[in-house]
Amino acid sequence: MADMTASTPDTTRRKGDTTLGHIVYVLRDNPVTMLAFAMLAFFLGCAFFGPALVPYDPLATNAARALEAPSWDHWFGTDNLGRDVFSRVIVATRLDLTISVAAVALSFVIGSILGSIAGYWGGWLDAALNRCLDTIMAFPLFVLAMGVVAALGNTVENIIYATAIINIPFYARLVRAEVNIRRHSGFAQAAKLAGNSDLRVLAVHIFPNSLPPMMVQVSLNLGWAILNAAGLSFIGLGVAPPTPEWGIMVAEGANFIVSGEWWLAVFPGLWLMLAVFTFNLLGDGLRDIVDPRKRT
């Protein structure tokens, strides 16, 4: 006994054994994940401080300087109304990130609750939930999102709800599987015997175990949610025209691409792509930290 307690500090102090040590080790091993974190910081910076830092008012029109190519004055050029494309692209970050973060947060919460209940109690609840999720997955998801926005009304909030609805099945299934394999495990039974209620065992002891794989899912999903929201606004749903938003800016710029004014559509499209790319890289990196076996 004495030997064991004495040797424990040694093993925990060994490099790479603690969670933090492991993260540092993986990050040093994988510069791409470092880059992803740096890009995430950049996008978050744009979202928080962008509107205060941009050189021009994103809504201010200037007919005298319409459709100018990128220059020192206007880094990304100006659009057909003389608005500065750079300012609009940066300011749009906040709206695009808000939509996707809100949508993913909603589906995370709802998916976790549904998945935990189905996984812990099982039975007819589980079967009913699975049928519902199957039905949602039976739709082409982008098409279902279109239908939901059309039915609920054409607003930004409804874009968020639609994106959340089509993402719920992924979270619910993940949590259900993670909860289901642990509901009869030793620590859960011990917690139950110690007098905890079912709800408390589920929420405090079992559910936290599903958080690591959920984080990976969240990150991959954020990228997908941005694409989805931008796609919806590209076809004219949700965000109304003067508001700067990447999807709608690409849609407006598309009219000028055939006459050669490429900067209107290319820069917002590029930013959108970078944002999605960041979240995808981050998801892959987080998966390396959480589950080393799935490394590709």
Added chain:
Amino acid sequence: MAARSKMILGRVAQAIPVVMGVVVISFLLTRALPGDPAAYFAGPAADEASIAEIRETLGLDEPLFQQFFYYVGDLIRGDLGTSLTTGQAVLTDLGARLPASLELTLVALLLSCAIAIPLGVLAATRPGTWVDHLCRVLVTAGVSMPTFFTGILLIYIFYYLAGLAPSPLGRLDFIYLSPPHVTGFYLIDAALAGDWETWLGALKQLILPATTLALFTLAPIARMTRAAMLSALSSDFIRTARAAGLSDRKVLFGYAFRNALLPVVTTLGMVFSFTLGANVLVEKVFAWPGIGSYAVEALVVSDYAAVQGFVLAMALLFVALNLVIDIAYALIDPRIGLN
């Protein structure tokens, strides 16, 4: 054989509750329309009396439960309502535009399989080489590219800068006459009529949108092929085949590839779902007269009957396709039917 047909019947039976669920969701979407559905179905020029009359004929004054049966009855008779923009039955509109979408989707999927499957096989047989890295870069970039942006980029490069592609406006340039309607697929119809000039014209229009969609679907197919090939190549029967002295070619294509194909076929079903969604965006970019752009046009003018018809049609198409893929899977896999 009996076991196989039983399994196919079982799979068909599994699709029934899903179809019912799809119909219920579609009904809920229809009834959740903002405003008064009767006013929408009556059209903008209707007065109070005619709206009330339509409300009665549509059964909108009855309880929701009963309305659901009317809705299902309409569906069985193939009545999806009337489009406000075209003034025709939604089903007729969808039927007329479906071949355009299917032609685009199928050509894109063929193109993407033709690139992704060899790429995935090469990446799996030569891990760590430039082919493998190219595969990885394509996969990561492919999932990050918004389809509508790829399409616009391709238009700029190949239409505006290089002048190689025709103007991105629809299925056929106005200098050609559309081929006589047989299947609705221009490539097939033109070939049947022997009109190769029109065939080439239709192909030229098709290349850019099909490439856009193909780039989007490349990633999952290549990724799956690579993973399936890697696991097939590391299995015991491959080692046995190699040890027995079979040629590399025979081992790779006769044994490993045929086994790797099964998960790839399953992935294709998933990819098809993404493609149906992405279709909407690509059709808008290239002014392609398919059902996706029909739905977008309908959305813009709040023509909800058309949108709901489109959503339902897409879901049913997708369920049917997954059924076909699963049955094909059962037919390909020799293990089913043995036990």
